[in-house]
Amino acid sequence: MITTTVGNFPKVAEDAYTTKVIGAISRWQRKELTDSELERVFQEVTKAVIQEQETAGLDLLTDGQVRWEDLLNPIARKLEGFEINGLSRWFDNNIYYRRPILHKAPRWTGPILVRDYQFAAQCTSRPLKAILPGPYTFAKMSEDRYYKSEQKFTRAMAEILHQEAKALEHAGAPFIQFDEPALGFAKPNMALAVEAIGIVTQGLKAKTALYTYFGALNGNLGSLMRAKVDVIGLDLVSSPKTIMNLKHVPIKKTLALGCLDGRNTKLESVTELHALFNVIRKILPLEQIYVNPNTGLEFLPHEQALQKIQRLQEAVVSYGER
Amino acid sequence: MLLTTSVGSLPKPDYLTQARSQTRRGEMDPSRLRQLEQRATGEWIKAQEELGIDILVDGEQYRGDMVAYFAEHLGGFKQSGLVRSYGNRYYRKPILAGKITRPKPVTVDWWRFAQKQTRKPVKGMLTGPYTIMDWSFNEHFPSRRAASLAIARVIHEEAKDLERAGAQYIQIDEPAISTRPEEMDLAIEALGLVTRGLRAHTITHICYGDFKTIGPKLRRLPVDQIDLEFANRGFELLAFFKGKRFPKAIGLGVVDVHNHRVESTKEVVANLKKALKVFKPDQIYVDPDCGLKTRTPEEAKEKLRVVVEAAQAVRQELMN
Numbered sequence: 001m002i003t004t005t006v007g008n009f010p011k012v013a014e015d016a017y018t019t020k021v022i023g024a025i026s027r028w029q030r031k032e033l034t035d036s037e038l039e040r041v042f043q044e045v046t047k048a049v050i051q052e053q054e055t056a057g058l059d060l061l062t063d064g065q066v067r068w069e070d071l072l073n074p075i076a077r078k079l080e081g082f083e084i085n086g087l088s089r090w091f092d093n094n095i096y097y098r099r100p101i102l103h104k105a106p107r108w109t110g111p112i113l114v115r116d117y118q119f120a121a122q123c124t125s126r127p128l129k130a131i132l133p134g135p136y137t138f139a140k141m142s143e144d145r146y147y148k149s150e151q152k153f154t155r156a157m158a159e160i161l162h163q164e165a166k167a168l169e170h171a172g173a174p175f176i177q178f179d180e181p182a183l184g185f186a187k188p189n190m191a192l193a194v195e196a197i198g199i200v201t202q203g204l205k206a207k208t209a210l211y212t213y214f215g216a217l218n219g220n221l222g223s224l225m226r227a228k229v230d231v232i233g234l235d236l237v238s239s240p241k242t243i244m245n246l247k248h249v250p251i252k253k254t255l256a257l258g259c260l261d262g263r264n265t266k267l268e269s270v271t272e273l274h275a276l277f278n279v280i281r282k283i284l285p286l287e288q289i290y291v292n293p294n295t296g297l298e299f300l301p302h303e304q305a306l307q308k309i310q311r312l313q314e315a316v317v318s319y320g321e322r
Numbered sequence: 323m324l325l326t327t328s329v330g331s332l333p334k335p336d337y338l339t340q341a342r343s344q345t346r347r348g349e350m351d352p353s354r355l356r357q358l359e360q361r362a363t364g365e366w367i368k369a370q371e372e373l374g375i376d377i378l379v380d381g382e383q384y385r386g387d388m389v390a391y392f393a394e395h396l397g398g399f400k401q402s403g404l405v406r407s408y409g410n411r412y413y414r415k416p417i418l419a420g421k422i423t424r425p426k427p428v429t430v431d432w433w434r435f436a437q438k439q440t441r442k443p444v445k446g447m448l449t450g451p452y453t454i455m456d457w458s459f460n461e462h463f464p465s466r467r468a469a470s471l472a473i474a475r476v477i478h479e480e481a482k483d484l485e486r487a488g489a490q491y492i493q494i495d496e497p498a499i500s501t502r503p504e505e506m507d508l509a510i511e512a513l514g515l516v517t518r519g520l521r522a523h524t525i526t527h528i529c530y531g532d533f534k535t536i537g538p539k540l541r542r543l544p545v546d547q548i549d550l551e552f553a554n555r556g557f558e559l560l561a562f563f564k565g566k567r568f569p570k571a572i573g574l575g576v577v578d579v580h581n582h583r584v585e586s587t588k589e590v591v592a593n594l595k596k597a598l599k600v601f602k603p604d605q606i607y608v609d610p611d612c613g614l615k616t617r618t619p620e621e622a623k624e625k626l627r628v629v630v631e632a633a634q635a636v637r638q639e640l641m642n
Contacts, residue, residue, distance in 0.1 A: 010405075092502050094457045261593060265459040301403025
């Protein structure tokens with residue numbers, strides 16, 4: 001089993017690295033801090049977050065998305081065609097994101113995350129994955145005042161995310177993950193989502209993953225297996241039915257299974273996790289899976305976020321030693 | 323008919339916001355803060371009376387977050403480390419960590435304080451058990467249901483105490499219902515434990531959400547009045563109620579609380595008249611969409627003024 005996280009990690013840690021991001025961002029907003037001074041704070045926290053993942057023993061790291069306010073903003077504000085609107089609720093969480101509004105044809109004008117990726121990658125000798133929003137979720141969670149067509153908007157976002165993914169691949173990212181939480185809600189247009197991710201990953205040589213989390217996939221697991229990616233991420237915590245549904249679906253991809261609750265402070269026991277691995281083992285060989293918390297860890301205070309990755313690693317290592 | 327009220331929170335004056343952060347930093351004595359909270363509460367009671375509002379609120383000048391306030395005063399909760407809620411905003415999210423108890427009444431003293439200053443009724447304001455559960459971490463209860471029902475039992479005690487103190491209106495807010503419509507039945511069950519045996523007029527405020535799913539179940543919410551946001555979606559919700567003979571009173575949000583623009587009396591009158599094609603006059607309570615705490619005190623007063631003027635104008639017409 002390969003251990004990893006879904007992406008984000010607390011930006012502040014009262015009990016460990018620092019809470020200085022909060023003050024730095026407000027001073028930067030008041031123009032009392034320059035861009036490069038703010039960037040130095042982000043870099044310091046990024047290093048600390050990577051260090052914690054390394055020390056915990058994770059196999060595949062992320063930069064903790066320390067600069068990210070939400071999944072869409074960092075991309076939307078660097079593209080042509082978007083304005084950022086007020087706050088909206090982020091799926092079934094009591095957490096908010098700023099809703100992008102598309103008011104003209106969206107355009108990618110150059111690499112957005114490459115510099116951040118390169119900085120993070122040189123902080124560790126372990127592989128570090130790049131993370132992007134998926135095209136379907138991007139379109140679904142934005143307001144479309146230009147195309148007024150979910151299909152056209154989603155396809156346009158797929159083209160843009162393809163360019164960004166190419167740039168990240170060129171910068172050395174061995175693994176690129178696309179987050180599609182919107183697939184767990186309402187009645188998603190699975191055909192469109194699968195088509196769009198195919199546009200994004202076309203011709204990429206890096207390993208690619210489509211991650212779903214929150215919500216429930218229910219009957220959509222089968223169509224997800226047709227997505228042109230190497231890895232499919234599934235949240236086994238938010239909807240306990242998902243693991244049962246897996247028994248009835250031909251598994252054609254490597255799976256990344258969310259086994260710990262990234263939205264609750266309660267820490268899973270090693271015994272509980274071993275019991276879950278036992279169930280998973282009956283469905284597919286464990287050698288072929290990634291394991292991670294079900295969602296990003298920024299829903300948790302730092303103390304508990306760190307405990308989650310430590311516990312994940314502990315459970316995987318001790319499972320191998322049984 | 324068309325009684326006017328507000329949803330709960332009112333903005334804090336600058337002197338109180340400053341005092342709260344000074345107290346947090348240890349630069350102000352909590353007893354001094356309490357005096358300022360009382361001053362602000364008194365000012366808001368007076369302001370609501372002057373505006374001519376029928377059912378007053380205490381304005382929640384002494385509360386920060388609607389869930390954290392109860393978590394801080396009930397037993398069984400811990401406070402978490404910092405969690406980000408959006409942008410650069412962080413808060414401490416409550417953790418359900420043990421048996422939920424109520425060492426003493428939470429809101430009754432404040433309710434008494436406010437009611438003493440006016441002859442008009444002041445609403446008792448509580449946060450509902452489902453919302454307290456959903457907006458907390460859970461380390462203690464085996465399920466979301468168990469947690470909700472345990473919280474419901476202590477909120478029921480609080481509601482009983484408010485009623486004993488003389489509250490004629492008790493509002494139990496459940497904004498979290500709209501985020502997980504699949505758990506509406508649980509929210510209904512928990513709210514039922516809270517309102518069981520109460521004689522006061524009970525109200526719940528829920529936010530706009532997936533009305534296709536929760537709409538049909540609204541009539542099963544065990545309260546006398548359901549308060550909803552109508553203004554921020556251009557009154558499109560009226561279509562849902564059309565021809566349904568809704569069996570409860572309806573709190574009709576007629577001004578948008580997330581917008582700086584103050585609506586004109588004329589447009590609110592027009593919208594009230596639309597609502598009167600769907601609801602009976604004595605079924606409607608008129609208020610802003612939601613708590614006004616994010617507006618400035620001046621904006622809040624202007625919005626409330628429009629609520630009152632529009633309701634009075636329509637009442638006049640109905641009586642003539």
